[in-house]
Amino acid sequence: MKLFTALLTLAMAQAQDPVARGAVIFRAQCSVPYCHGPDGEEGRAPKLIGHSHREQRVRGITAEGVMAKGMPGFGKTLMADELDAVVQFVMSLSGRTQAEQAKPATTNARGRALFFDAARFNGCGACHEADGWGIPVGPDLARAKPASLEQLRAVPVTRLVTVTRNAEASFPGIAVSSAPLIRVYDLSSPIPVLRSFQAGEVRLQAGARWDHAAATAAYTDTELAEIREFLIRLPR
Ligand code: HEC
Incomplete structure (x- = not known):
């Protein structure tokens, strides 16, 4: 059951308001370090803080992606309410400035x-x-x-799973949720990505080869x- 501690975290996030929930999803899906920054600041992708896009455009880009720029669309990997939450989060960034967003300096x-x-x-x-x-x-x-x-x-790692998909080689992962979609962080990619599968599409076994x-x-x-x-x- 330890396996699904992360599920609890996700469920807790889901109870929050859409912007907070969108922020969680955004960090997992959109802010892998070479794309958008975790709080919407600039990464290799443009910064989203202070943008002036209308909601409809943000929704379109999030769902369809921007092929020419290498941004994937999330219309198929996110559920409708998740997509909605991400759009609400991105909309909450418009009108903010980088200074407002900056975190207070920590001691180190x-x-x-x-x-x-x-x-x-x-x-x-x-x-x-x-x-x-x-x-x-x-x-x-x-x-x-x-x-x-x-x-x-x-x-010590305790929440690892081995994920096997029919024809594909199996990969080490960290399970996030089991329903309605099976979600795992794929630890075999250089920067872990959250992948979603339909129930029955993959098999999860406790433990994995990962150090x-x-x-x-x-x-x-x-x-x-x-x-x-x-x-x-x-x-x-
Ligand atoms: C590729 C992903 C990845 C990277 C990069 C990574 N970690 Fe981890 N780390 C994990 C995972 C996954 C766990 C928990 C595994 C589990 O519970 O089975 C973990 C667990 C830990 C824990 C144990 C925490 C606890 O409460 O038990 C510490 C401490 C830690 N990592 C520190 C670091 C530090 C410091 C760095 C950077 C030098 C780092 N990690 C980089 C994935 C990563």
């Missing part, structure tokens, strides 16, 4: 920057939330308070120490 800015470093593969922020940012593939680290560097390097050390190997000890400082000082 360097650790924070390393954690959310979008330029490196396996940056912690590609899989973890902390300080209200990031993508929730793994747990929010505000509560982790790692006692040592070793605890950051050797993380968290591959993620922390992207950082030196000195850098990890900064990250640890950043994490310990976060308010719970």
Whole structure:
């Protein structure tokens, strides 16, 4: 049942208002580090803060994508109410300024920057939330308070699943929901992506071949120490 702790998180998010819910979906689907920033700031894709699009256009682009620019459409991967929530979130960004959006400085800015470093593969922020940012593939680290560097390097993983789809090779994943769609973060892609399947389309088995050390190997000890400082000082 541990497997579906993440499901609870999703269910809780669903109880919130559409903008908050849209923000959660947006971070999971639209703000993988090389696309839009987690709060709508600029990534490799344009920033969405302060945009002046009408709702109808935002809905169209979100559903259909922008082929020429490499943005996928989400009309088929999101359910109607989820698409709606994302549109509400993106609309809530219009009329805001980058300054309003900026987070207050935390005590360890360097650790924070390393954690959310979008330029490196396996940056912690590609899989973890902390300080209200990031993508929730793994747990929010505000509560982790790692006692040592070793605890950051050797993380026990308990929620892994092996996902097998008929003809495809199986891949390691983190299960997010089981109904109405089966959703898993695909850990075999360089930056985990949330994939959705129809019930019966895939088989999930507990456990997978995946090592968290591959993620922390992207950082030196000195850098990890900064990250640890950043994490310990976060308010719970
Ligand atoms: C590719 C995705 C990915 C990346 C990148 C990643 N993690 Fe994780 N991390 C996970 C997952 C998934 C779990 C939880 C696995 C489970 O519960 O089975 C986890 C668990 C953890 C935990 C244990 C938390 C707890 O409460 O048990 C810590 C600490 C942690 N990660 C730190 C880091 C740090 C620091 C970085 C960056 C150096 C990082 N992770 C990068 C996916 C990732």
